[in-house]
Amino acid sequence: MSTDPATEAFVAHRNLLFTVAYEMLGSAADAEDVLQETWLRWVDVDHATVRDARAYLVRITTRQSLTRLRTLGRRKETYVGPWLPEPLLTTPDIAEDVALADSVSMAMLLVLETLAPVERAVFVLREVFDLGYDEIAEAVGKSQDAVRQIAHRARAHVAARRPRGPVSTTESREAVEAFGRAVRTGDLQGLLDLLAPDVVLLADGGGVVKAVVRPVVGADRVARLLSRGIPRIPGTVTTEFVQVNGGPAVLVRVDGVLDIVAALRLDDGAITGLYLVRNPDKLAHLDDAVTVAR
Incomplete structure (x- = not known):
């Protein structure tokens, strides 16, 4: 049974989109909700105008994650005791990508919690997913110059707090x-x-x-x-x-x-x-x- 190109594109990039949302939110449940919202917006797009489906989907996911991140911030203000990210049981092949494994670690996610929402989005998209400043600017609604400044500030902030390298x-x-x-x-x-x-x-x-x-x-x-x-x-x-x-x-x-x-x-x-x-x-x-x- 064949599927339409829009569905094929979404399925092809689903794991990536989940990872973007999870690194933004620290919650698998909220990341899944963001994916559902991303899908609903994606099916309404005129796909003939989309040059890069991956970039477009990441942009939608980032914007939805930013909206939800602000809501989660208000929830955390009344959270009882320390707030920790929702743990993910990850597949063994993640060990092949050291940078990705580091980016979803509990220690790193707690460091990302200390960033402002837009700083977190810029850091994740640039440092983890290596998106261009032009793509990130579209995703967060800022100019490229502003994104470069935010990226520099976020990078320095994380570098001062990030955990050491992984062990064997x-x-x-x-x-x-x-x-x-x-x-x-x-x-x-x-x-x-x-x-x-x-x-x-x-x-x-x-x-x-x-x-x-x-x-x-x-x-x-x-x-x-x-x-x-x-x-x-x-x-x-x-x-x-x-x-x-x-x-x-x-x-x-x-x-x-x-x-x-x-x-x-x-x-x-x-x-x-x-x-x-x-x-x-x-x-x-x-x-x-x-x-x-x-």
Whole structure:
């Protein structure tokens, strides 16, 4: 069964459009909504006037993402405790594109949260997707000169805060499996051996489930929290090594039900960042791996 060119173009670029929206919003659910809005606008376009379907679709997606990003900003002002991005179970092939894996990591998405909406859009489109300044200017409704200035400012802002480079898959697996065992058994010393002295733990319960509402800093405090907390959860606790947002993570299940996604940031073999997502609204997209693309 054949499809029309408009549908074929949208399907061909869908993974790219999802990735643009997700990097803008940090939410898979909102990214999917943006894709639906993009599709509705795309089918109404006079496609005979479209020279570059990819650029046109990215422009629509960016504009819809900017609109939604401003709404999300108001929601976050009343969010209970730390807000973390909605975790994505990513496919193994993301490791082949180091820059893309870095751009969707929990640590990078949190850095992007510190940018203003237009700065975030310009940074993502330029640094991650390598769009020209003319295309970005059309997408964000600014002049090319203004976009160049915004890109320079955003690049410097991110450079001062961005995480270090990725670690090897083998190193990640060994560290995460050891972390999973230590968490499951409450092995305090085992946790201390894995954590960097200045490790930071953020937990997102969204006010729906129990979670610490302030960052926990330091190996001793983080290790004691984890060794006391997870092993005392009633029920059978299991852990599984996975790849979330292009990086190492552990899924913690209680009686077979997903309870926590723990994404890890590793630097020089030690865990420097722990991002625990418990808000059940953010765990709904963990059923299937997502393909992100540039």
